[in-house]
Amino acid sequence: MDTKTWIYIMVGGTFALYIGIALWARASTTSEYYTAGRGVNPIANGMATAADWMSAASFISMAGLIAFLGYSGSVYLMGWTGGYVLMALLLAPYLRKFGKFTVPEFIGDRFYSQTARIVAVICLLVMSLTYVIGQMRGAGIAFSRFLEVDISTGLFIGMGTVFTYAVLGGMKGITYTQIAQYVVLIFAYTVPAIFISMQLTGWAVPQVGLGATLEGSNGVYLLQKLDSLLVDLGFLEFTTNNSLSMFNMFLLTMALMIGTAGLPHVIVRFFTVPKVRDARKSAGWALVFIAILYTTAPAVGAMAIYNLINTVQPGEIGTADGNLVLDDRPGWMQTWEQTGLLAFDDKNGDGRLQYYNDKNPDFAATADRYGWAGSEVVTLDRDIMVLANPEIAGLPGWVIALVAAGGLAAALSTAAGLLLAISSAISHDLLKGVFMKGISDKTELMAGRIAMAGAILVAGYLGLNPPGFAAEVVALAFGLAASSLFPVLMLGIFSTRMNKQGAIAGMLTGLTSTLIYIFLFKGWFFVPGTAMLPDNASGWLFGIAPQGFGTVGAVLNFIVAVAVSRVTAPPPAEIQQLVEDVRVPRGAGGASSH
Numbered sequence: 001m002d003t004k005t006w007i008y009i010m011v012g013g014t015f016a017l018y019i020g021i022a023l024w025a026r027a028s029t030t031s032e033y034y035t036a037g038r039g040v041n042p043i044a045n046g047m048a049t050a051a052d053w054m055s056a057a058s059f060i061s062m063a064g065l066i067a068f069l070g071y072s073g074s075v076y077l078m079g080w081t082g083g084y085v086l087m088a089l090l091l092a093p094y095l096r097k098f099g100k101f102t103v104p105e106f107i108g109d110r111f112y113s114q115t116a117r118i119v120a121v122i123c124l125l126v127m128s129l130t131y132v133i134g135q136m137r138g139a140g141i142a143f144s145r146f147l148e149v150d151i152s153t154g155l156f157i158g159m160g161t162v163f164t165y166a167v168l169g170g171m172k173g174i175t176y177t178q179i180a181q182y183v184v185l186i187f188a189y190t191v192p193a194i195f196i197s198m199q200l201t202g203w204a205v206p207q208v209g210l211g212a213t214l215e216g217s218n219g220v221y222l223l224q225k226l227d228s229l230l231v232d233l234g235f236l237e238f239t240t241n242n243s244l245s246m247f248n249m250f251l252l253t254m255a256l257m258i259g260t261a262g263l264p265h266v267i268v269r270f271f272t273v274p275k276v277r278d279a280r281k282s283a284g285w286a287l288v289f290i291a292i293l294y295t296t297a298p299a300v301g302a303m304a305i306y307n308l309i310n311t312v313q314p315g316e317i318g319t320a321d322g323n324l325v326l327d328d329r330p331g332w333m334q335t336w337e338q339t340g341l342l343a344f345d346d347k348n349g350d351g352r353l354q355y356y357n358d359k360n361p362d363f364a365a366t367a368d369r370y371g372w373a374g375s376e377v378v379t380l381d382r383d384i385m386v387l388a389n390p391e392i393a394g395l396p397g398w399v400i401a402l403v404a405a406g407g408l409a410a411a412l413s414t415a416a417g418l419l420l421a422i423s424s425a426i427s428h429d430l431l432k433g434v435f436m437k438g439i440s441d442k443t444e445l446m447a448g449r450i451a452m453a454g455a456i457l458v459a460g461y462l463g464l465n466p467p468g469f470a471a472e473v474v475a476l477a478f479g480l481a482a483s484s485l486f487p488v489l490m491l492g493i494f495s496t497r498m499n500k501q502g503a504i505a506g507m508l509t510g511l512t513s514t515l516i517y518i519f520l521f522k523g524w525f526f527v528p529g530t531a532m533l534p535d536n537a538s539g540w541l542f543g544i545a546p547q548g549f550g551t552v553g554a555v556l557n558f559i560v561a562v563a564v565s566r567v568t569a570p571p572p573a574e575i576q577q578l579v580e581d582v583r584v585p586r587g588a589g590g591a592s593s594h
Contacts, residue, residue, distance in 0.1 A: 001397065001398075002397060003391075003400050003401065004148075005397075006397040006401035007146045007400070007401040007404050007405075008146075009401065010398070010401035010402055010405040011146055011401070011404055011405050011408060013405075014180075014181075014184050014405045014408070014409065015161065017180055018177045018180060018181065018409075018412075019164060021176045021177045021180060022164070024176075040175055040272045040273055040282075041273075042273055042278045042281035042282040043281075043282070043285050044175075044176075044179055045175070045269060045270075045272055045273050045282035045285075045286075046282040046283070046284070046285025046286040046287075046289055047178070047179045047182045047183075047285070047286075047289055048174075048176075048182065048269065049266065049269045049270075049282060049283075049286035049289075050182050050286045050289035051178035051179070051181045051182035051409070051410075051414075052178055052265065052266055052269055052414055052417040053084065053266055053290055053414075054182075054290060054293055054410055054414070055131075055134070055135055055138070055410060055411065055415075055474065057134055057135075057138070057473075057474035058080070058293060058294070058410065059138075059185055059188075059293070059386065059406060059409075059410030059411070060138045060141065060383050060386050060387065060407050060411065061134075061138065061382065061383050061386075061474075062076055062077070062297050062301075063297045063298075063300040063301040063304060063385060063389075064304070064382035064384070064386055065301070065382055066297060066298055066301030067301040067302070067304045067308075067382070067385050068305065068382055068385075069244075070230075070236065070237070070239060070240075071238070071239055071240055072244045073301065074298070075244065075249050075252050075253050075256070076256065076475070077294055077297065077298070078253050078256075078257075079253045079254070079255070079256025079257045079259075079260065080256055080257075080294070081290070081291075081294055082253070082256075082257040082260075083256060083258065083259065083260020083261050083478075084260055084261075084286070084290060085287070086257060086258065086260070087261040087262075087263075087266065087267065087283075088280075088284070088287065090261065090490065090493075091261055091489055091490075092267060092270040092279050092280075092283050093270075093276050093279050093280050093283075094493045094582050094583060095270065095489070096271055096273070096276050096279040097276045097582050098582055102264070102268060102421075102424045102425060102429055103120060103264040103267055103485065103489070104120035104121045104264075104429040104433075105117065105428070105433065106489075106492070107120040107488060107503065108120065108429070108433065110492040110575070110578070110579070111488075111492065111498075111499070111504075111571075112500060112571065112572065112575055113500035113503075113504065114433070114434050115500070115504055116503050116504050117429055117433060117434065118429075118430070118434060119507050120429075120485065120488070120507065121425045121426070121429045121430055122511070123480070123484035123485050123507055123511050124264050124421060124422070124425045125422060125426075126480055126484075126511065126515065127263075127264075127480040127481045127484065127485070128264070128265065128418045128419075128421050128425075128455075129422070129458060129459065129462070130473065130477040130480060131263075131265075131414075131418055131473075131474060131477035131478075132415055132418045132419065132422075132455070133462045133463050133526070134466065134472075134473035134477070135411050135412075135414050135418065135459075136155055136158060136159065136162075136415060136460055136462075137155070137463045137466050138383065138407065138410070138411035139155065139158030139161075139162070139408060139411035139415065140154040140155030140463060141154065141339070141341065141381075141383050141387070141407075142154070142158075142404060142407040142411060143155070143158050143408070144341075145335070145387055145404060146401075146404040146408075148335060148338055148339075149338075150338070150339060150340055151339055151340055151341065152464055155460060155463050155464060156460065158408075158411070158412070158415075158460075159456050159457075159459075159460040161412060162412055162416055162419065162456060163452075163456050174417060174420055175269075175272060177416070178416070178417070181409035181410070181412070182289060182409075184405055184409040185293075185406040185407075185409040185410045186289070186292055186293060186406075187402065187406065188402045188406020188407070188409070189296060189300070189386075189403075189406055190206075190292065190293075190296055191399060192389060192390040192393070192399050192402070192403055193206040193296050193299060193300050193303075194206060195393070195395050195399060196300075196303050196307070196389065196393045196395070197209030197210075197299060197303065199215075199393060200214060200215060200222060200303060200306070200307075201213065201222055202215050206296050206299035206303075207295050207296065207299055209222070209303075210223070210298060210299040210302055222302065222303070222306065223238060223239055223302065225306070226238045226302060226305065226306045226309075227239055227240075229306070229309050229310075229313070229317075230309075232317045233309070233313070233317065233356040233357060234356045234357035234360040234362070234363030234366070234367070235357045235360070238302060238305070245537075245543065247543065248543070248548050250548075250551075251545070251548030251549070251551045251552070252545065252547050252548035252551075254482075254548075254550075254551040254554075255475070255478055255479045255547065255548050255549070255550035255551045255554075256475060256478050256482075257482075258482040258486045258550075258551070258554055259478030259479055259480070259481040259482035259486065259550055260478060260481075261486055261489075262481040262482060262484075262485040262486030262489060263478075263481055264421050264425075264485065265414075265417040265418050265421035266417070268420075268421060268424070269282075270282065270283065300386060300389065303389070303393075304385045304388075304389040304392065305385075307389070307393050308385075308392055309355070311324065311392055312324050312377070317370075318366075318369070318370045321352075323354055324352060324353045325351060325353075326344065326346055326351055326352060326353050327351065329344075329353065330391075330392075332388055332391035332392065335391075336384055336388060340379070341383070341384050342377075342379055342381065343377075343378050344376050344377060344378065345376055346376055347373040348371060348372060348374075348376075350371070353377070354372045354375060354376045355375055355376065355377045356372065356375055357375070358372075358374045358375045386403065386407065387403055387404065389403070390403055415459070419452045419455050419456060419459075422452065422455040423448040423449065423452035423455065424448065426447065426451035427444050427445075427448035427451055428444065431444065431447050432444050462526055465526070465528050466526070472547065475547040476518055476546065476547060479518070479546075479547060479548070479551075479553065480511065480514055480515065480518075480550060480553075481550070482514075482550035482551065482553065482554045483511060483513065483514040483549075483550045483551075483552075483553025483554045483556070484507050484510045484514070484553070484557065485507070486554060487506055487507075487510065487554055487557040487561060488506055488507050488561065491503065491558075491561060491562075492579070493579070493583065494583070495579075496571070496576040496579045496580065497565060497566075497570055498561065498562075498565050498571070499565045499568055499569065499570060499571045500571070501564050501565065501568040502561040502562065502563075502564040502565030502566075502568070503565075505560050505561060506557040506558065506561025506562075506564070507557065507561075509553075509560040509561075510553040510554060510557030510560075511553070513552070513553050513556055514549055514550055514552075514553035517541070517544075517546060517549045517552075518546045518549065519531075520532050520541075520546075521533055521534075521539065521540070521546045522535065522546060
């Protein structure tokens with residue numbers, strides 16, 4: 001059976017499963033739509049949380065990013081993992097005890113203010129829309145590959161698929177769909193990694209293979225050989241690549257960490273279990289499920305770039321016949337060329353393919369000596385590395401098909417969770433909570449589904465012209481969550497003195513400062529051609545990259561919120577007592593009702 005047939009079977013089969021689950025678990029009440037009826041088992045919720053968490057950025061983009069950034073790419077692993085632990089320990093159990101449907105609802109009630117709730121909705125919409133751009137792009141890349149169409153067509157197909165099962169099922173359908181998606185994506189990620197690790201090092205465990213010696217190399221380690229290849233082609237070593245300054249690594253790690261802890265679409269998953277104790281259990285299970293993929297990603301990234309270089313450079317570097325003959329390039333390259341995400345240009349006309357760092361001035365003389373006229377891999381999207389990895393390694397068709405199904409599962413599961421958070425914010429927090437309090441549950445559900453459809457259209461449009469690759473866009477979204485929602489959630493739980501004036505001023509300060517900083521470098525509302533400053537170290541203000549500015553925004557948020565609350569009246573006594581009660585573990589089994 002050929003690869004294309006395998007892909008149709010795998011992707012078609014998994015999609016039939018998702019849509020079947022969505023129809024079976026169709027929400028009929030607002031409680032089922034927003035919190036799955038609060039009856040989800042902690043282990044199942046942990047699995048669904050892991051799928052919700054591990055987006056296209058984790059599955060498709062993170063290993064690709066590590067492949068090209070090496071050591072610097074580890075900042076994403078540290079930030080996202082640390083942020084999850086922060087959320088599980090500091091936020092999730094307390095928010096679950098509060099017993100509300102959404103994060104804006106918690107903020108509105110805790111700060112006894114409809115204005116605070118509206119500002120929280122705005123923060124959530126800005127962050128979630130930015131986040132979902134990366135997911136829709138990931139879905140577009142996966143669809144474009146397996147259907148062999150351009151990325152625009154792939155993205156439109158992804159929009160239609162998300163619309164079908166997310167709009168129908170609500171949180172109840174999404175929860176059970178995400179459990180199935182977790183199983184698919186974790187198999188899809190680890191099975192090819194095991195094959196490739198055995199192929200290169202003889203070890204079946206990729207995490208071990210990463211630090212092992214190459215098969216038939218007389219004791220040469222994989223990372224040692226990879227470092228040598230990269231340096232010989234003018235790149236930085238994989239194990240010491242410090243393309244980000246220590247200052248920016250710190251800011252980016254913090255932004256990813258506290259931004260993760262403030263993600264409303266993940267927080268709301270802890271509202272779906274029966275008790276607060278179950279929220280803690282599901283947080284622990286989710287961490288176990290997430291760790292399986294996150295500890296595999298560095299091995300996937302390193303092995304992918306190693307195999308890619310050896311494909312392009314099968315012979316000795318610098319020799320006349322050391323490079324791949326362009327006309328003999330493998331089929332997977334020709335397939336990806338059709339998507340527009342991989343392109344070549346035979347600049348020196350020798351009929352062979354040269355891939356090296358032509359931006360490195362120290363390597364220019366060496367390249368001249370070899371007769372190279374510039375890197376001939378003119379387009380190589382980092383987001384294709386994981387999907388292309390099994391093809392580069394020459395694995396069987398069913399493994400390639402499994403990865404395509406996993407990539408789609410990762411992108412669609414998170415997109416669905418984000419879209420639900422957006423629809424909840426509009427229908428539940430804005431319409432029913434503020435502007436149209438008397439509407440029926442049926443009208444609220446309809447409004448939620450219309451809002452979700454509108455959000456899919458906006459996300460699809462922005463996904464066609466993203467401000468960066470998937471993980472980079474997600475980092476921007478995390479910065480927005482870090483600067484707007486995380487401080488107010490922390491202060492709302494742990495400070496009895498924080499009042500509504502401080503919370504509102506803090507959220508507005510954090511959101512606007514971070515958003516403006518990002519727009520200066522990425523374009524206003526991410527519209528191409530509207531950036532006002534160059535997005536590189538020479539243009540960044542105070543040397544701060546846009547992806548890491550969320551940390552600065554969060555600090556500004558904290559400072560303004562605390563200062564304003566100190567010069568205004570304290571919260572009412574019953575609110576202060578409520579904050580004390582939420583933090584007490586006793587009585588946690590009985591979460592307050594909505």
